[in-house]
Amino acid sequence: MEQVLANFIVALRNAGVRISISESIDAANSLNIMGYKDKALLRTSLAATLAKTLNEKEIFDTCFDLFFSFDEFPKDHNGPNQNCEMEEQEGLSPLSTMILSGGQTELATLMMQAGQALELSNMQYFTQRNPFVRRIMNYMGLEELDNDISQLSQDGSALSQQQAQGLRDGRDLLTEYVRTYVDRNYELYTRATQNNILERHLMNMKLSNIEERNVHDMHMIIKKMVKRLKDLHSRRKRNFRRGQLDFKKTIRKNITYGGPLFELMWKKRKIDRPNVVVICDVSRSVRMVVRFFLLFLYSLNELIVKIRTFIFCNNLIEVSSVFDDHPVEEAVEILQKGIGLDIGLSRTNYGQALCDFQENWINSITNKTTVIILGDARNNFYEPETDLLRNLHDKAKRLIWLNPEGPTFWGTGDSEMHRYGPLCDFIRECNTLNHLERIVDDIL
Amino acid sequence: MTGVNNEKITSIDSIQKSFKEVDYICSKPIATTLYLAFCLNKPILVEGPAGVGKTDLANKAAAFLDFPLVRLQCYEGLDESKSLYEWKYGKQLLYTQILKDKLNDIVKEKNNLAESIDALHRYDDIFFSKQFLEPRPLLSALQHQGGSVLLVDEIDKSDDEFEAFLLEILSDFQVSIPEIGTIKAESMPFVFLTSNNTRELSDALKRRCLHLFIPFPEPELEREIINVKVPEISESLRIQLVDFIQQVRKLDIKKLPSISETIDWARVLLLLHADKLSKETVRDTLNVFLKFENDITVVNDKIHELTQHALKEAHG
Numbered sequence: 001m002e003q004v005l006a007n008f009i010v011a012l013r014n015a016g017v018r019i020s021i022s023e024s025i026d027a028a029n030s031l032n033i034m035g036y037k038d039k040a041l042l043r044t045s046l047a048a049t050l051a052k053t054l055n056e057k058e059i060f061d062t063c064f065d066l067f068f069s070f071d072e073f074p075k076d077h078n079g080p081n082q083n084c085e086m087e088e089q090e091g092l093s094p095l096s097t098m099i100l101s102g103g104q105t106e107l108a109t110l111m112m113q114a115g116q117a118l119e120l121s122n123m124q125y126f127t128q129r130n131p132f133v134r135r136i137m138n139y140m141g142l143e144e145l146d147n148d149i150s151q152l153s154q155d156g157s158a159l160s161q162q163q164a165q166g167l168r169d170g171r172d173l174l175t176e177y178v179r180t181y182v183d184r185n186y187e188l189y190t191r192a193t194q195n196n197i198l199e200r201h202l203m204n205m206k207l208s209n210i211e212e213r214n215v216h217d218m219h220m221i222i223k224k225m226v227k228r229l230k231d232l233h234s235r236r237k238r239n240f241r242r243g244q245l246d247f248k249k250t251i252r253k254n255i256t257y258g259g260p261l262f263e264l265m266w267k268k269r270k271i272d273r274p275n276v277v278v279i280c281d282v283s284r285s286v287r288m289v290v291r292f293f294l295l296f297l298y299s300l301n302e303l304i305v306k307i308r309t310f311i312f313c314n315n316l317i318e319v320s321s322v323f324d325d326h327p328v329e330e331a332v333e334i335l336q337k338g339i340g341l342d343i344g345l346s347r348t349n350y351g352q353a354l355c356d357f358q359e360n361w362i363n364s365i366t367n368k369t370t371v372i373i374l375g376d377a378r379n380n381f382y383e384p385e386t387d388l389l390r391n392l393h394d395k396a397k398r399l400i401w402l403n404p405e406g407p408t409f410w411g412t413g414d415s416e417m418h419r420y421g422p423l424c425d426f427i428r429e430c431n432t433l434n435h436l437e438r439i440v441d442d443i444l
Numbered sequence: 445m446t447g448v449n450n451e452k453i454t455s456i457d458s459i460q461k462s463f464k465e466v467d468y469i470c471s472k473p474i475a476t477t478l479y480l481a482f483c484l485n486k487p488i489l490v491e492g493p494a495g496v497g498k499t500d501l502a503n504k505a506a507a508f509l510d511f512p513l514v515r516l517q518c519y520e521g522l523d524e525s526k527s528l529y530e531w532k533y534g535k536q537l538l539y540t541q542i543l544k545d546k547l548n549d550i551v552k553e554k555n556n557l558a559e560s561i562d563a564l565h566r567y568d569d570i571f572f573s574k575q576f577l578e579p580r581p582l583l584s585a586l587q588h589q590g591g592s593v594l595l596v597d598e599i600d601k602s603d604d605e606f607e608a609f610l611l612e613i614l615s616d617f618q619v620s621i622p623e624i625g626t627i628k629a630e631s632m633p634f635v636f637l638t639s640n641n642t643r644e645l646s647d648a649l650k651r652r653c654l655h656l657f658i659p660f661p662e663p664e665l666e667r668e669i670i671n672v673k674v675p676e677i678s679e680s681l682r683i684q685l686v687d688f689i690q691q692v693r694k695l696d697i698k699k700l701p702s703i704s705e706t707i708d709w710a711r712v713l714l715l716l717h718a719d720k721l722s723k724e725t726v727r728d729t730l731n732v733f734l735k736f737e738n739d740i741t742v743v744n745d746k747i748h749e750l751t752q753h754a755l756k757e758a759h760g
Contacts, residue, residue: 018647020651022652023651026484026654029484030480030483033479033480033483033484034476040472041456041476044472044473044476045476045477047655048476048480048654048655049480049654049655051655052651052653052655053644053650053655054641054657057657
């Protein structure tokens with residue numbers, strides 16, 4: 001039975017539960033105490049030893065149900081054979097005999113053996129399922145079964161006809177059962193790996209090419225990414241708290257004790273909380289990427305305390321409150337369509353946006369603020385107002401421009417990148433999640 | 445060192461029964477985990493929403509095993525000297541003062557400094573011996589003869605450093621004191637750790653424990669708990685109030701009422717001599733189980749439906 005437990009642990013690991021060796025040993029010990037008889041007990045004891053967070057418990061429950069539901073062949077399989085006479089037929093293959101005599105347990109065992117021999121748990125892709133069904137059937141003796149069927153149907157007697165029909169029905173049922181078996185295995189061992197592949201793929205894919213149906217996955221990835229960044233930076237902050245000996249302060253403090261250095265004072269570095277202003281273009285030319293920018297901004301909004309978000313198209317408005325008040329899907333929808341917001345969504349005007357910012361919010365920019373502009377700089381040949389951008393650059397700590405277009409397109413057509421670019425501290429092409437992550441890591 | 449040996453722990457059913465005797469209704473998963481922990485000699489990490497009886501589980505386990513309960517409440521900044529041991533500085537100072545003459549006697553005959561120090565060296569360990577050691581919860585749990593129940597409450601409130609320091613105790617049941625050496629447990633304490641999940645615990649800690657998640661109880665279980673804790677309350681009112689609370693837990697509110705709050709509410713209703721739920725009594729007593737102004741408003745709006753549903757549940 002240890003093999004079963006080991007397989008189960010592999011399945012759990014694939015599904016994303018971290019299980020160490022000592023935990024597997026605990027699980028094995030607890031099984032020795034509890035036994036396999038009672039399914040509820042089995043579930044509780046394995047859950048106590050293997051799944052250690054609420055999230056893992058949920059994964060555990062689904063895996064457990066999938067894994068321990070490998071039951072016997074369905075009973076109705078017995079149906080067609082009931083009429084047949086059970087006498088041993090000369091020259092029939094073992095598989096045919098099994099089907100005719102209705103030996104479900106043996107069939108199930110044979111199938112499991114086939115699965116193990118063919119290393120079903122190594123299955124990696126969705127497309128491998130059908131070949132595996134085929135190979136398992138062959139391993140179990142499909143060819144002989146087919147031969148038997150054709151021989152029996154050629155033979156004229158009523159009994160043979162009946163048996164042939166029974167075998168045919170049995171074969172169909174068996175195929176179906178093997179298919180469910182393979183599907184379950186796919187679900188158990190492969191799906192998680194698949195998710196990883198998909199995730200890696202999405203990370204490097206151009207944002208504009210990602211389809212609508214992957215948006216949900218994207219949100220999960222972005223969430224994970226932001227969490228990782230957060231963990232990373234909270235640790236960095238903690239390290240900042242350890243300082244060097246502040247000699248002047250120590251002397252000053254210890255004057256009261258008349259000289260001896262009783263109390264040591266340390267240089268404490270002040271933690272610079274990131275203070276970020278994001279200005280995001282939401283016009284049609286960047287429509288495909290904007291969704292992901294907004295998703296990312298949303299998650300960022302949860303991470304950074306001091307962040308203000310602005311969006312613009314014809315004109316510029318502040319939208320920080322939208323992020324705070326609405327759940328993510330809603331917020332992105334609102335911002336993209338400008339529902340209830342005082343924004344015109346026809347032609348992008350970078351100049352106007354800069355004017356608006358200058359007029360209303362320029363005072364919120366201090367020498368500690370990082371300004372990020374997300375946009376393709378396609379200005380529809382309006383006045384670019386480069387002076388205002390220069391002003392913004394002078395006031396802010398850093399001015400970063402992220403452009404979803406590649407450098408080759410900068411300055412072509414109505415793109416003003418060549419005029420805006422030199423005024424920024426940092427310009428970068430940004431159209432995959434990887435780009436985004438690297439840049440945010442730099443900012444924090 | 446011996447494990448937790450107790451003839452009371454024979455089977456899962458017997459655990460459930462004995463806990464009921466000490467007024468704690470323990471569901472099958474809880475009993476199973478306890479049984480496993482007894483058998484494997486492992487600490488239990490208990491998680492779950494506030495007020496579902498995490499701390500009480502340890503209390504009742506101590507009562508059931510007839511062991512003393514040693515409780516360590518965690519908070520930010522908790523360190524070794526508060527949790528493990530401390531030297532009794534005052535006593536050490538006092539003793540050196542009192543024994544001044546004796547010390548003088550020892551040193552008097554010596555001719556030079558080196559010899560005096562040599563002489564003193566023969567005695568210096570006296571002041572760093574067990575008599576001068578002030579055991580804090582962790583150490584005293586290890587020192588109890590015949591076993592104890594150690595409750596490390598709200599481990600998530602402590603710092604990472606403290607968590608790391610706990611590892612030695614949890615896996616080997618021993619602590620190292622530089623001046624004395626390693627102290628091993630006389631008999632293994634039975635350890636509960638509770639967490640409210642305000643931060644993620646380290647994998648190393650989780651690996652050493654069995655994990656038990658106590659969720660909000662099912663209606664039957666909750667009714668049974670109320671029955672045990674507030675036996676004076678009538679059956680129909682019990683069904684009504686449990687149903688009401690269960691419905692409130694499905695609403696979108698900030699702080700969901702937990703078992704302890706259900707018990708409080710039952711007691712309040714008993715004091716008010718209510719024999720069934722009515723809109724008025726519920727409205728007057730909402731603040732017993734709801735702790736936020738907004739939550740009260742949300743529930744207040746639905747008070748009619750909720751009460752009706754609860755009444756129907758009791759009759760149907």
